[in-house]
Amino acid sequence: xxxxxxxxxxxxxxxxxxxxxxxxIGEDLLDPYGGAFKVSRGxxxxxxxxxxxxxxxxAAITGVAAGMALRGLRPVVELxxxxxxxxxxxxxxxxITKFPAMFNGTVRVPIVIRTPMGGRRGYGPTHSQTxxxxxxxxxxxxxxxxxxxxxxxxxxxxxxLEQDDPVFFVENKVLYPKPVLDAQTLQDFEIEQTQGEFAxxxxxxxxxxxxxxxxxxxxxxxxxxxxxxxxxxAFEHEIFAELVVPTQLxxxxxxxxxxxxxxxxxxxxxxxxxxxxxxYSLGWGAEQLAxxxxxxxxxxxxxxxxxxxxxxxxxxxxxxEAALPSVADILRTAREMV
Amino acid sequence: xxxxxxxxxxxxxxRRFEETLLEAFPSGAxxxxxxxxxxxxxxxxxxxxxxxxxxxxFSNHRCHGHFLAYGGEPHGLFAELMGKATGVxxxxxxxxxxxxxxxxxxxxxxxxxxIAVGTALAEKEKGSPAICVLxxxxxxxxxxxxxxxxxxxxxxxxxxxxxxxNNHIAQTTPTELALAGSLAARFAAxxxxxxxxxxxxxxxxxxxxxxxxxxxxxxxxxxxLILNTTRFxxxxxxxxxxDPALVAxxxxxxxxxxxxxARLEPAARQALESAVDAxxxxxxxxxxxxxxxxxxxxxxxxxx
Numbered sequence: 001x002x003x004x005x006x007x008x009x010x011x012x013x014x015x016x017x018x019x020x021x022x023x024x025i026g027e028d029l030l031d032p033y034g035g036a037f038k039v040s041r042g043x044x045x046x047x048x049x050x051x052x053x054x055x056x057x058x059a060a061i062t063g064v065a066a067g068m069a070l071r072g073l074r075p076v077v078e079l080x081x082x083x084x085x086x087x088x089x090x091x092x093x094x095x096i097t098k099f100p101a102m103f104n105g106t107v108r109v110p111i112v113i114r115t116p117m118g119g120r121r122g123y124g125p126t127h128s129q130t131x132x133x134x135x136x137x138x139x140x141x142x143x144x145x146x147x148x149x150x151x152x153x154x155x156x157x158x159x160x161l162e163q164d165d166p167v168f169f170v171e172n173k174v175l176y177p178k179p180v181l182d183a184q185t186l187q188d189f190e191i192e193q194t195q196g197e198f199a200x201x202x203x204x205x206x207x208x209x210x211x212x213x214x215x216x217x218x219x220x221x222x223x224x225x226x227x228x229x230x231x232x233x234a235f236e237h238e239i240f241a242e243l244v245v246p247t248q249l250x251x252x253x254x255x256x257x258x259x260x261x262x263x264x265x266x267x268x269x270x271x272x273x274x275x276x277x278x279x280y281s282l283g284w285g286a287e288q289l290a291x292x293x294x295x296x297x298x299x300x301x302x303x304x305x306x307x308x309x310x311x312x313x314x315x316x317x318x319x320x321e322a323a324l325p326s327v328a329d330i331l332r333t334a335r336e337m338v
Numbered sequence: 339x340x341x342x343x344x345x346x347x348x349x350x351x352x353r354r355f356e357e358t359l360l361e362a363f364p365s366g367a368x369x370x371x372x373x374x375x376x377x378x379x380x381x382x383x384x385x386x387x388x389x390x391x392x393x394x395x396f397s398n399h400r401c402h403g404h405f406l407a408y409g410g411e412p413h414g415l416f417a418e419l420m421g422k423a424t425g426v427x428x429x430x431x432x433x434x435x436x437x438x439x440x441x442x443x444x445x446x447x448x449x450x451x452x453i454a455v456g457t458a459l460a461e462k463e464k465g466s467p468a469i470c471v472l473x474x475x476x477x478x479x480x481x482x483x484x485x486x487x488x489x490x491x492x493x494x495x496x497x498x499x500x501x502x503x504n505n506h507i508a509q510t511t512p513t514e515l516a517l518a519g520s521l522a523a524r525f526a527a528x529x530x531x532x533x534x535x536x537x538x539x540x541x542x543x544x545x546x547x548x549x550x551x552x553x554x555x556x557x558x559x560x561x562x563l564i565l566n567t568t569r570f571x572x573x574x575x576x577x578x579x580x581d582p583a584l585v586a587x588x589x590x591x592x593x594x595x596x597x598x599x600a601r602l603e604p605a606a607r608q609a610l611e612s613a614v615d616a617x618x619x620x621x622x623x624x625x626x627x628x629x630x631x632x633x634x635x636x637x638x639x640x641x642x
Contacts, residue, residue, distance in 0.1 A: 067456020
């Protein structure tokens, strides 16, 4: 089986092999280290001129990449931790995503910023956060979060080579060692894959299950927990749910509509539970619930969200676990909703 | 080298453009804000006279003079400032956000530094001889990303000419309240060769820039040119807190137009000025008559 980490590394190698305009800039990229999480392993040996291991200067390397993108290259930036994305916020918000629109469509900025996010590794308050919600809703920014249901490396390769606009690529760090799932592993599930505007959306239900009374929606690593919860809800509580896993978090459909696969699932169940690792208020789940309410009106029977506690993530294991949503949280909330 | 008249024509074009802008602003002809370049014209003209086709310019919030010296048309710039569909960026960018050919500007101070470095590195990677000129002001030298960028430029050999126009005031804050140590030493700390001038004479700036460009093209490594200069106008509009007598004394002794006009025959100068006056008036009138952008431009921009 291929792990998410191996898949991402393959995706990067494939992009480098396919297009000489692809560059990678980031900290500690050189082999044998290959980046703090090893996603970039092997690249600096194979493409020494196109892998630029940088000083600890997140804002500047992101700006440099933006300049390269303006002039026809296809740079990828590796941010060592997603927490450090705050250091690039000005480049991202006031330059990279502004240029195409404020220059009246005369330039493109094809840049991919990849970064590990998320907790459950004991790294403490400044190395465990899930911060992508800060960048959801920045006009002109595509935010992607791979999962184990389809090849994360292929998603990355396509983001690098096929997207002419900036992409913020969120890799949950607990996903790295997880296997990219195959049909054998997923044999208990009926899976519908639809193509969203750029990235796939997966809808999962247990084979032979009665009509669903609840829709779960989660992305990235939380989709793993939600999948486990889906099974346990059926077998332990006779609650039959569907799980919708988007890969693209932004942009969402214009005009306030739901992602079509999620809209279809909600037509069936009438109940939505979103699960995310970012903090509770004003986040991804809140936006999904707002859209669900707009789309279904009084036919929306129940809507809840699970998210991280609104406090810094503690370093100590027991408290870190308590701060982040768990399978038990999903089971409890689902039972309250149905 | 361009003739005295050619350089004067550029200086005078920028001056008349900016004066026209300030004169018309109170009437509501323009929307938003503006930062004029009056007093600093010799910097843009003296430096950008050395550009080769394909060279890149990154400018800042005070970009009108840079844009016009780069070769931009007054009509497109007036139209942009009026928010007209015929503006350089169809009215979407406004005064501080211009892109035309290889000219770019942005209004967040210092944010352009790494991007300029990236453009220069990209051209080098592509095997192009193009270099990049980045205009910064003394105010931008307070931004941390500038120093990250100097480090990267030196480390990775980016052919960038960092031009610091030190007009000794950032909005209303005098430089001595904002800058510790010396500007030149900040470049020297990164091993970037730096040349510093204190002149509003376009000839002097042109000559200094000539050797900077020659060295830059030869070494393909960053260099810095610090231009001590004088801003005659307010930061934006009506926000000048300086002693008017001080500004008047600069106008009397350091006006780049006066300095350059002395090198021309009076009759030739007057003919040139009349021609530019007419050109600027025509550009303004044409921009005024141009249409506003349509609403779909709002959602189409940047999405192709």
